[in-house]
Amino acid sequence: MKILLQSPRERALEWHAALQAALPEATVAAWPDAPASPDYALVWKPPAELFIRARPTRAIFNLGAGVDGLMAVPTLPDDVPVIRLEDAGMAEQMAEYVTLAVLRAYREIDAYAAQQRDGLWRPRPRIAKPSFGVGFLGFGVLGNAVAHALLPFGFPLHAWSRTRKTTPGIVSYAGIAELDEFLAKARVLVCLLPATPDTASLLDRVALETLPAGAHVVNVARGGIVVDEDLVALLDNGHLAGATLDVFREEPLPPGHPFWHHPRVTLTPHASALTQVDDSVAQVAAKIRQLERGEWVTGIVDRARGY
Numbered sequence: 001m002k003i004l005l006q007s008p009r010e011r012a013l014e015w016h017a018a019l020q021a022a023l024p025e026a027t028v029a030a031w032p033d034a035p036a037s038p039d040y041a042l043v044w045k046p047p048a049e050l051f052i053r054a055r056p057t058r059a060i061f062n063l064g065a066g067v068d069g070l071m072a073v074p075t076l077p078d079d080v081p082v083i084r085l086e087d088a089g090m091a092e093q094m095a096e097y098v099t100l101a102v103l104r105a106y107r108e109i110d111a112y113a114a115q116q117r118d119g120l121w122r123p124r125p126r127i128a129k130p131s132f133g134v135g136f137l138g139f140g141v142l143g144n145a146v147a148h149a150l151l152p153f154g155f156p157l158h159a160w161s162r163t164r165k166t167t168p169g170i171v172s173y174a175g176i177a178e179l180d181e182f183l184a185k186a187r188v189l190v191c192l193l194p195a196t197p198d199t200a201s202l203l204d205r206v207a208l209e210t211l212p213a214g215a216h217v218v219n220v221a222r223g224g225i226v227v228d229e230d231l232v233a234l235l236d237n238g239h240l241a242g243a244t245l246d247v248f249r250e251e252p253l254p255p256g257h258p259f260w261h262h263p264r265v266t267l268t269p270h271a272s273a274l275t276q277v278d279d280s281v282a283q284v285a286a287k288i289r290q291l292e293r294g295e296w297v298t299g300i301v302d303r304a305r306g307y
């Protein structure tokens, strides 16, 4: 079995060793070495040249949950299945990150920080929990895991997706026709959508104005889903209380971007859920073994939907 590995450059040796250990029978070539027709390729934001020099025959594994970077590669073969990472150690990290953001908003930690700076000892009244809905924009592998981590806190939970869900304790909204009704419930909006043509700039001024006054936006999905100027305008006019942003249209976020120093923005450098080498390799190796046995695997990307 021939495998081509084009991993994130900074940890290439670690990826190679882990993959070779998980599949000792395979010959693993590390890009830019490239067998002409490997059985499998494992890639992360590959250059267009990769699929010209090496045409995988069995499957292409994307070393991340979001496949937007791979879908944008013009030479990506359209007759080979693309398989993405599912959780692979990311769900727990997302749950930590989003829970922190939700509780920080609910417990008004930023308001207390301001009071502390002013030397003010002033307990704030408890916010009625039934009024503090948390909305998940995107309710797939990660949205589901994060919502379940939040369930014990008792916030009303709402989830918007393309198809209707029946998840106990979580109100489901499906499709664009139910987007406004969903947004109106979200005091904290958590974006966990994939970046596709349908979700590009979905969170524009109109959508953000539909959120309740004082809402908080958490974007841990992709920067292109949010219209930056519209988000800044609504933070400035006070309709939105805050934003916690991990992903941006341009990464690294350019110096001088208004998010950097906005008093209502908390930002992190695309670090909410880092790809875990061992978990990812174990998942990919298990799927390769399933495919070799002629079995079906989960996580195959639907090219028409784009995720």
Ligand SMILES: NC(=O)c1ccc[n+]([C@@H]2O[C@H](COP(=O)([O-])OP(=O)(O)OC[C@H]3O[C@@H](n4cnc5c(N)ncnc54)[C@H](OP(=O)(O)O)[C@@H]3O)[C@@H](O)[C@H]2O)c1
Residues within 6 Å of the ligand: 065, 066, 067, 085, 086, 087, 090, 137, 138, 139, 140, 141, 142, 143, 160, 161, 162, 163, 164, 175, 176, 192, 193, 194, 195, 196, 198, 199, 220, 221, 222, 246, 247, 270, 271, 272, 273, 274, 307
């Ligand atoms: N910041 C980071 O470090 C980081 C790390 C990992 C992932 N991510 C991002 O998180 C995203 C989600 O990952 P995941 O594994 O949870 O993906 P997933 O399992 O594919 O879930 C995607 C969800 O979005 C919904 N959706 C997609 N297009 C939609 C549309 N047009 N309208 C309404 N709902 C739509 C899907 O609806 P259905 O359920 O009906 O299909 C599904 O619920 C990834 O695509 C990636 O961009 C970011």
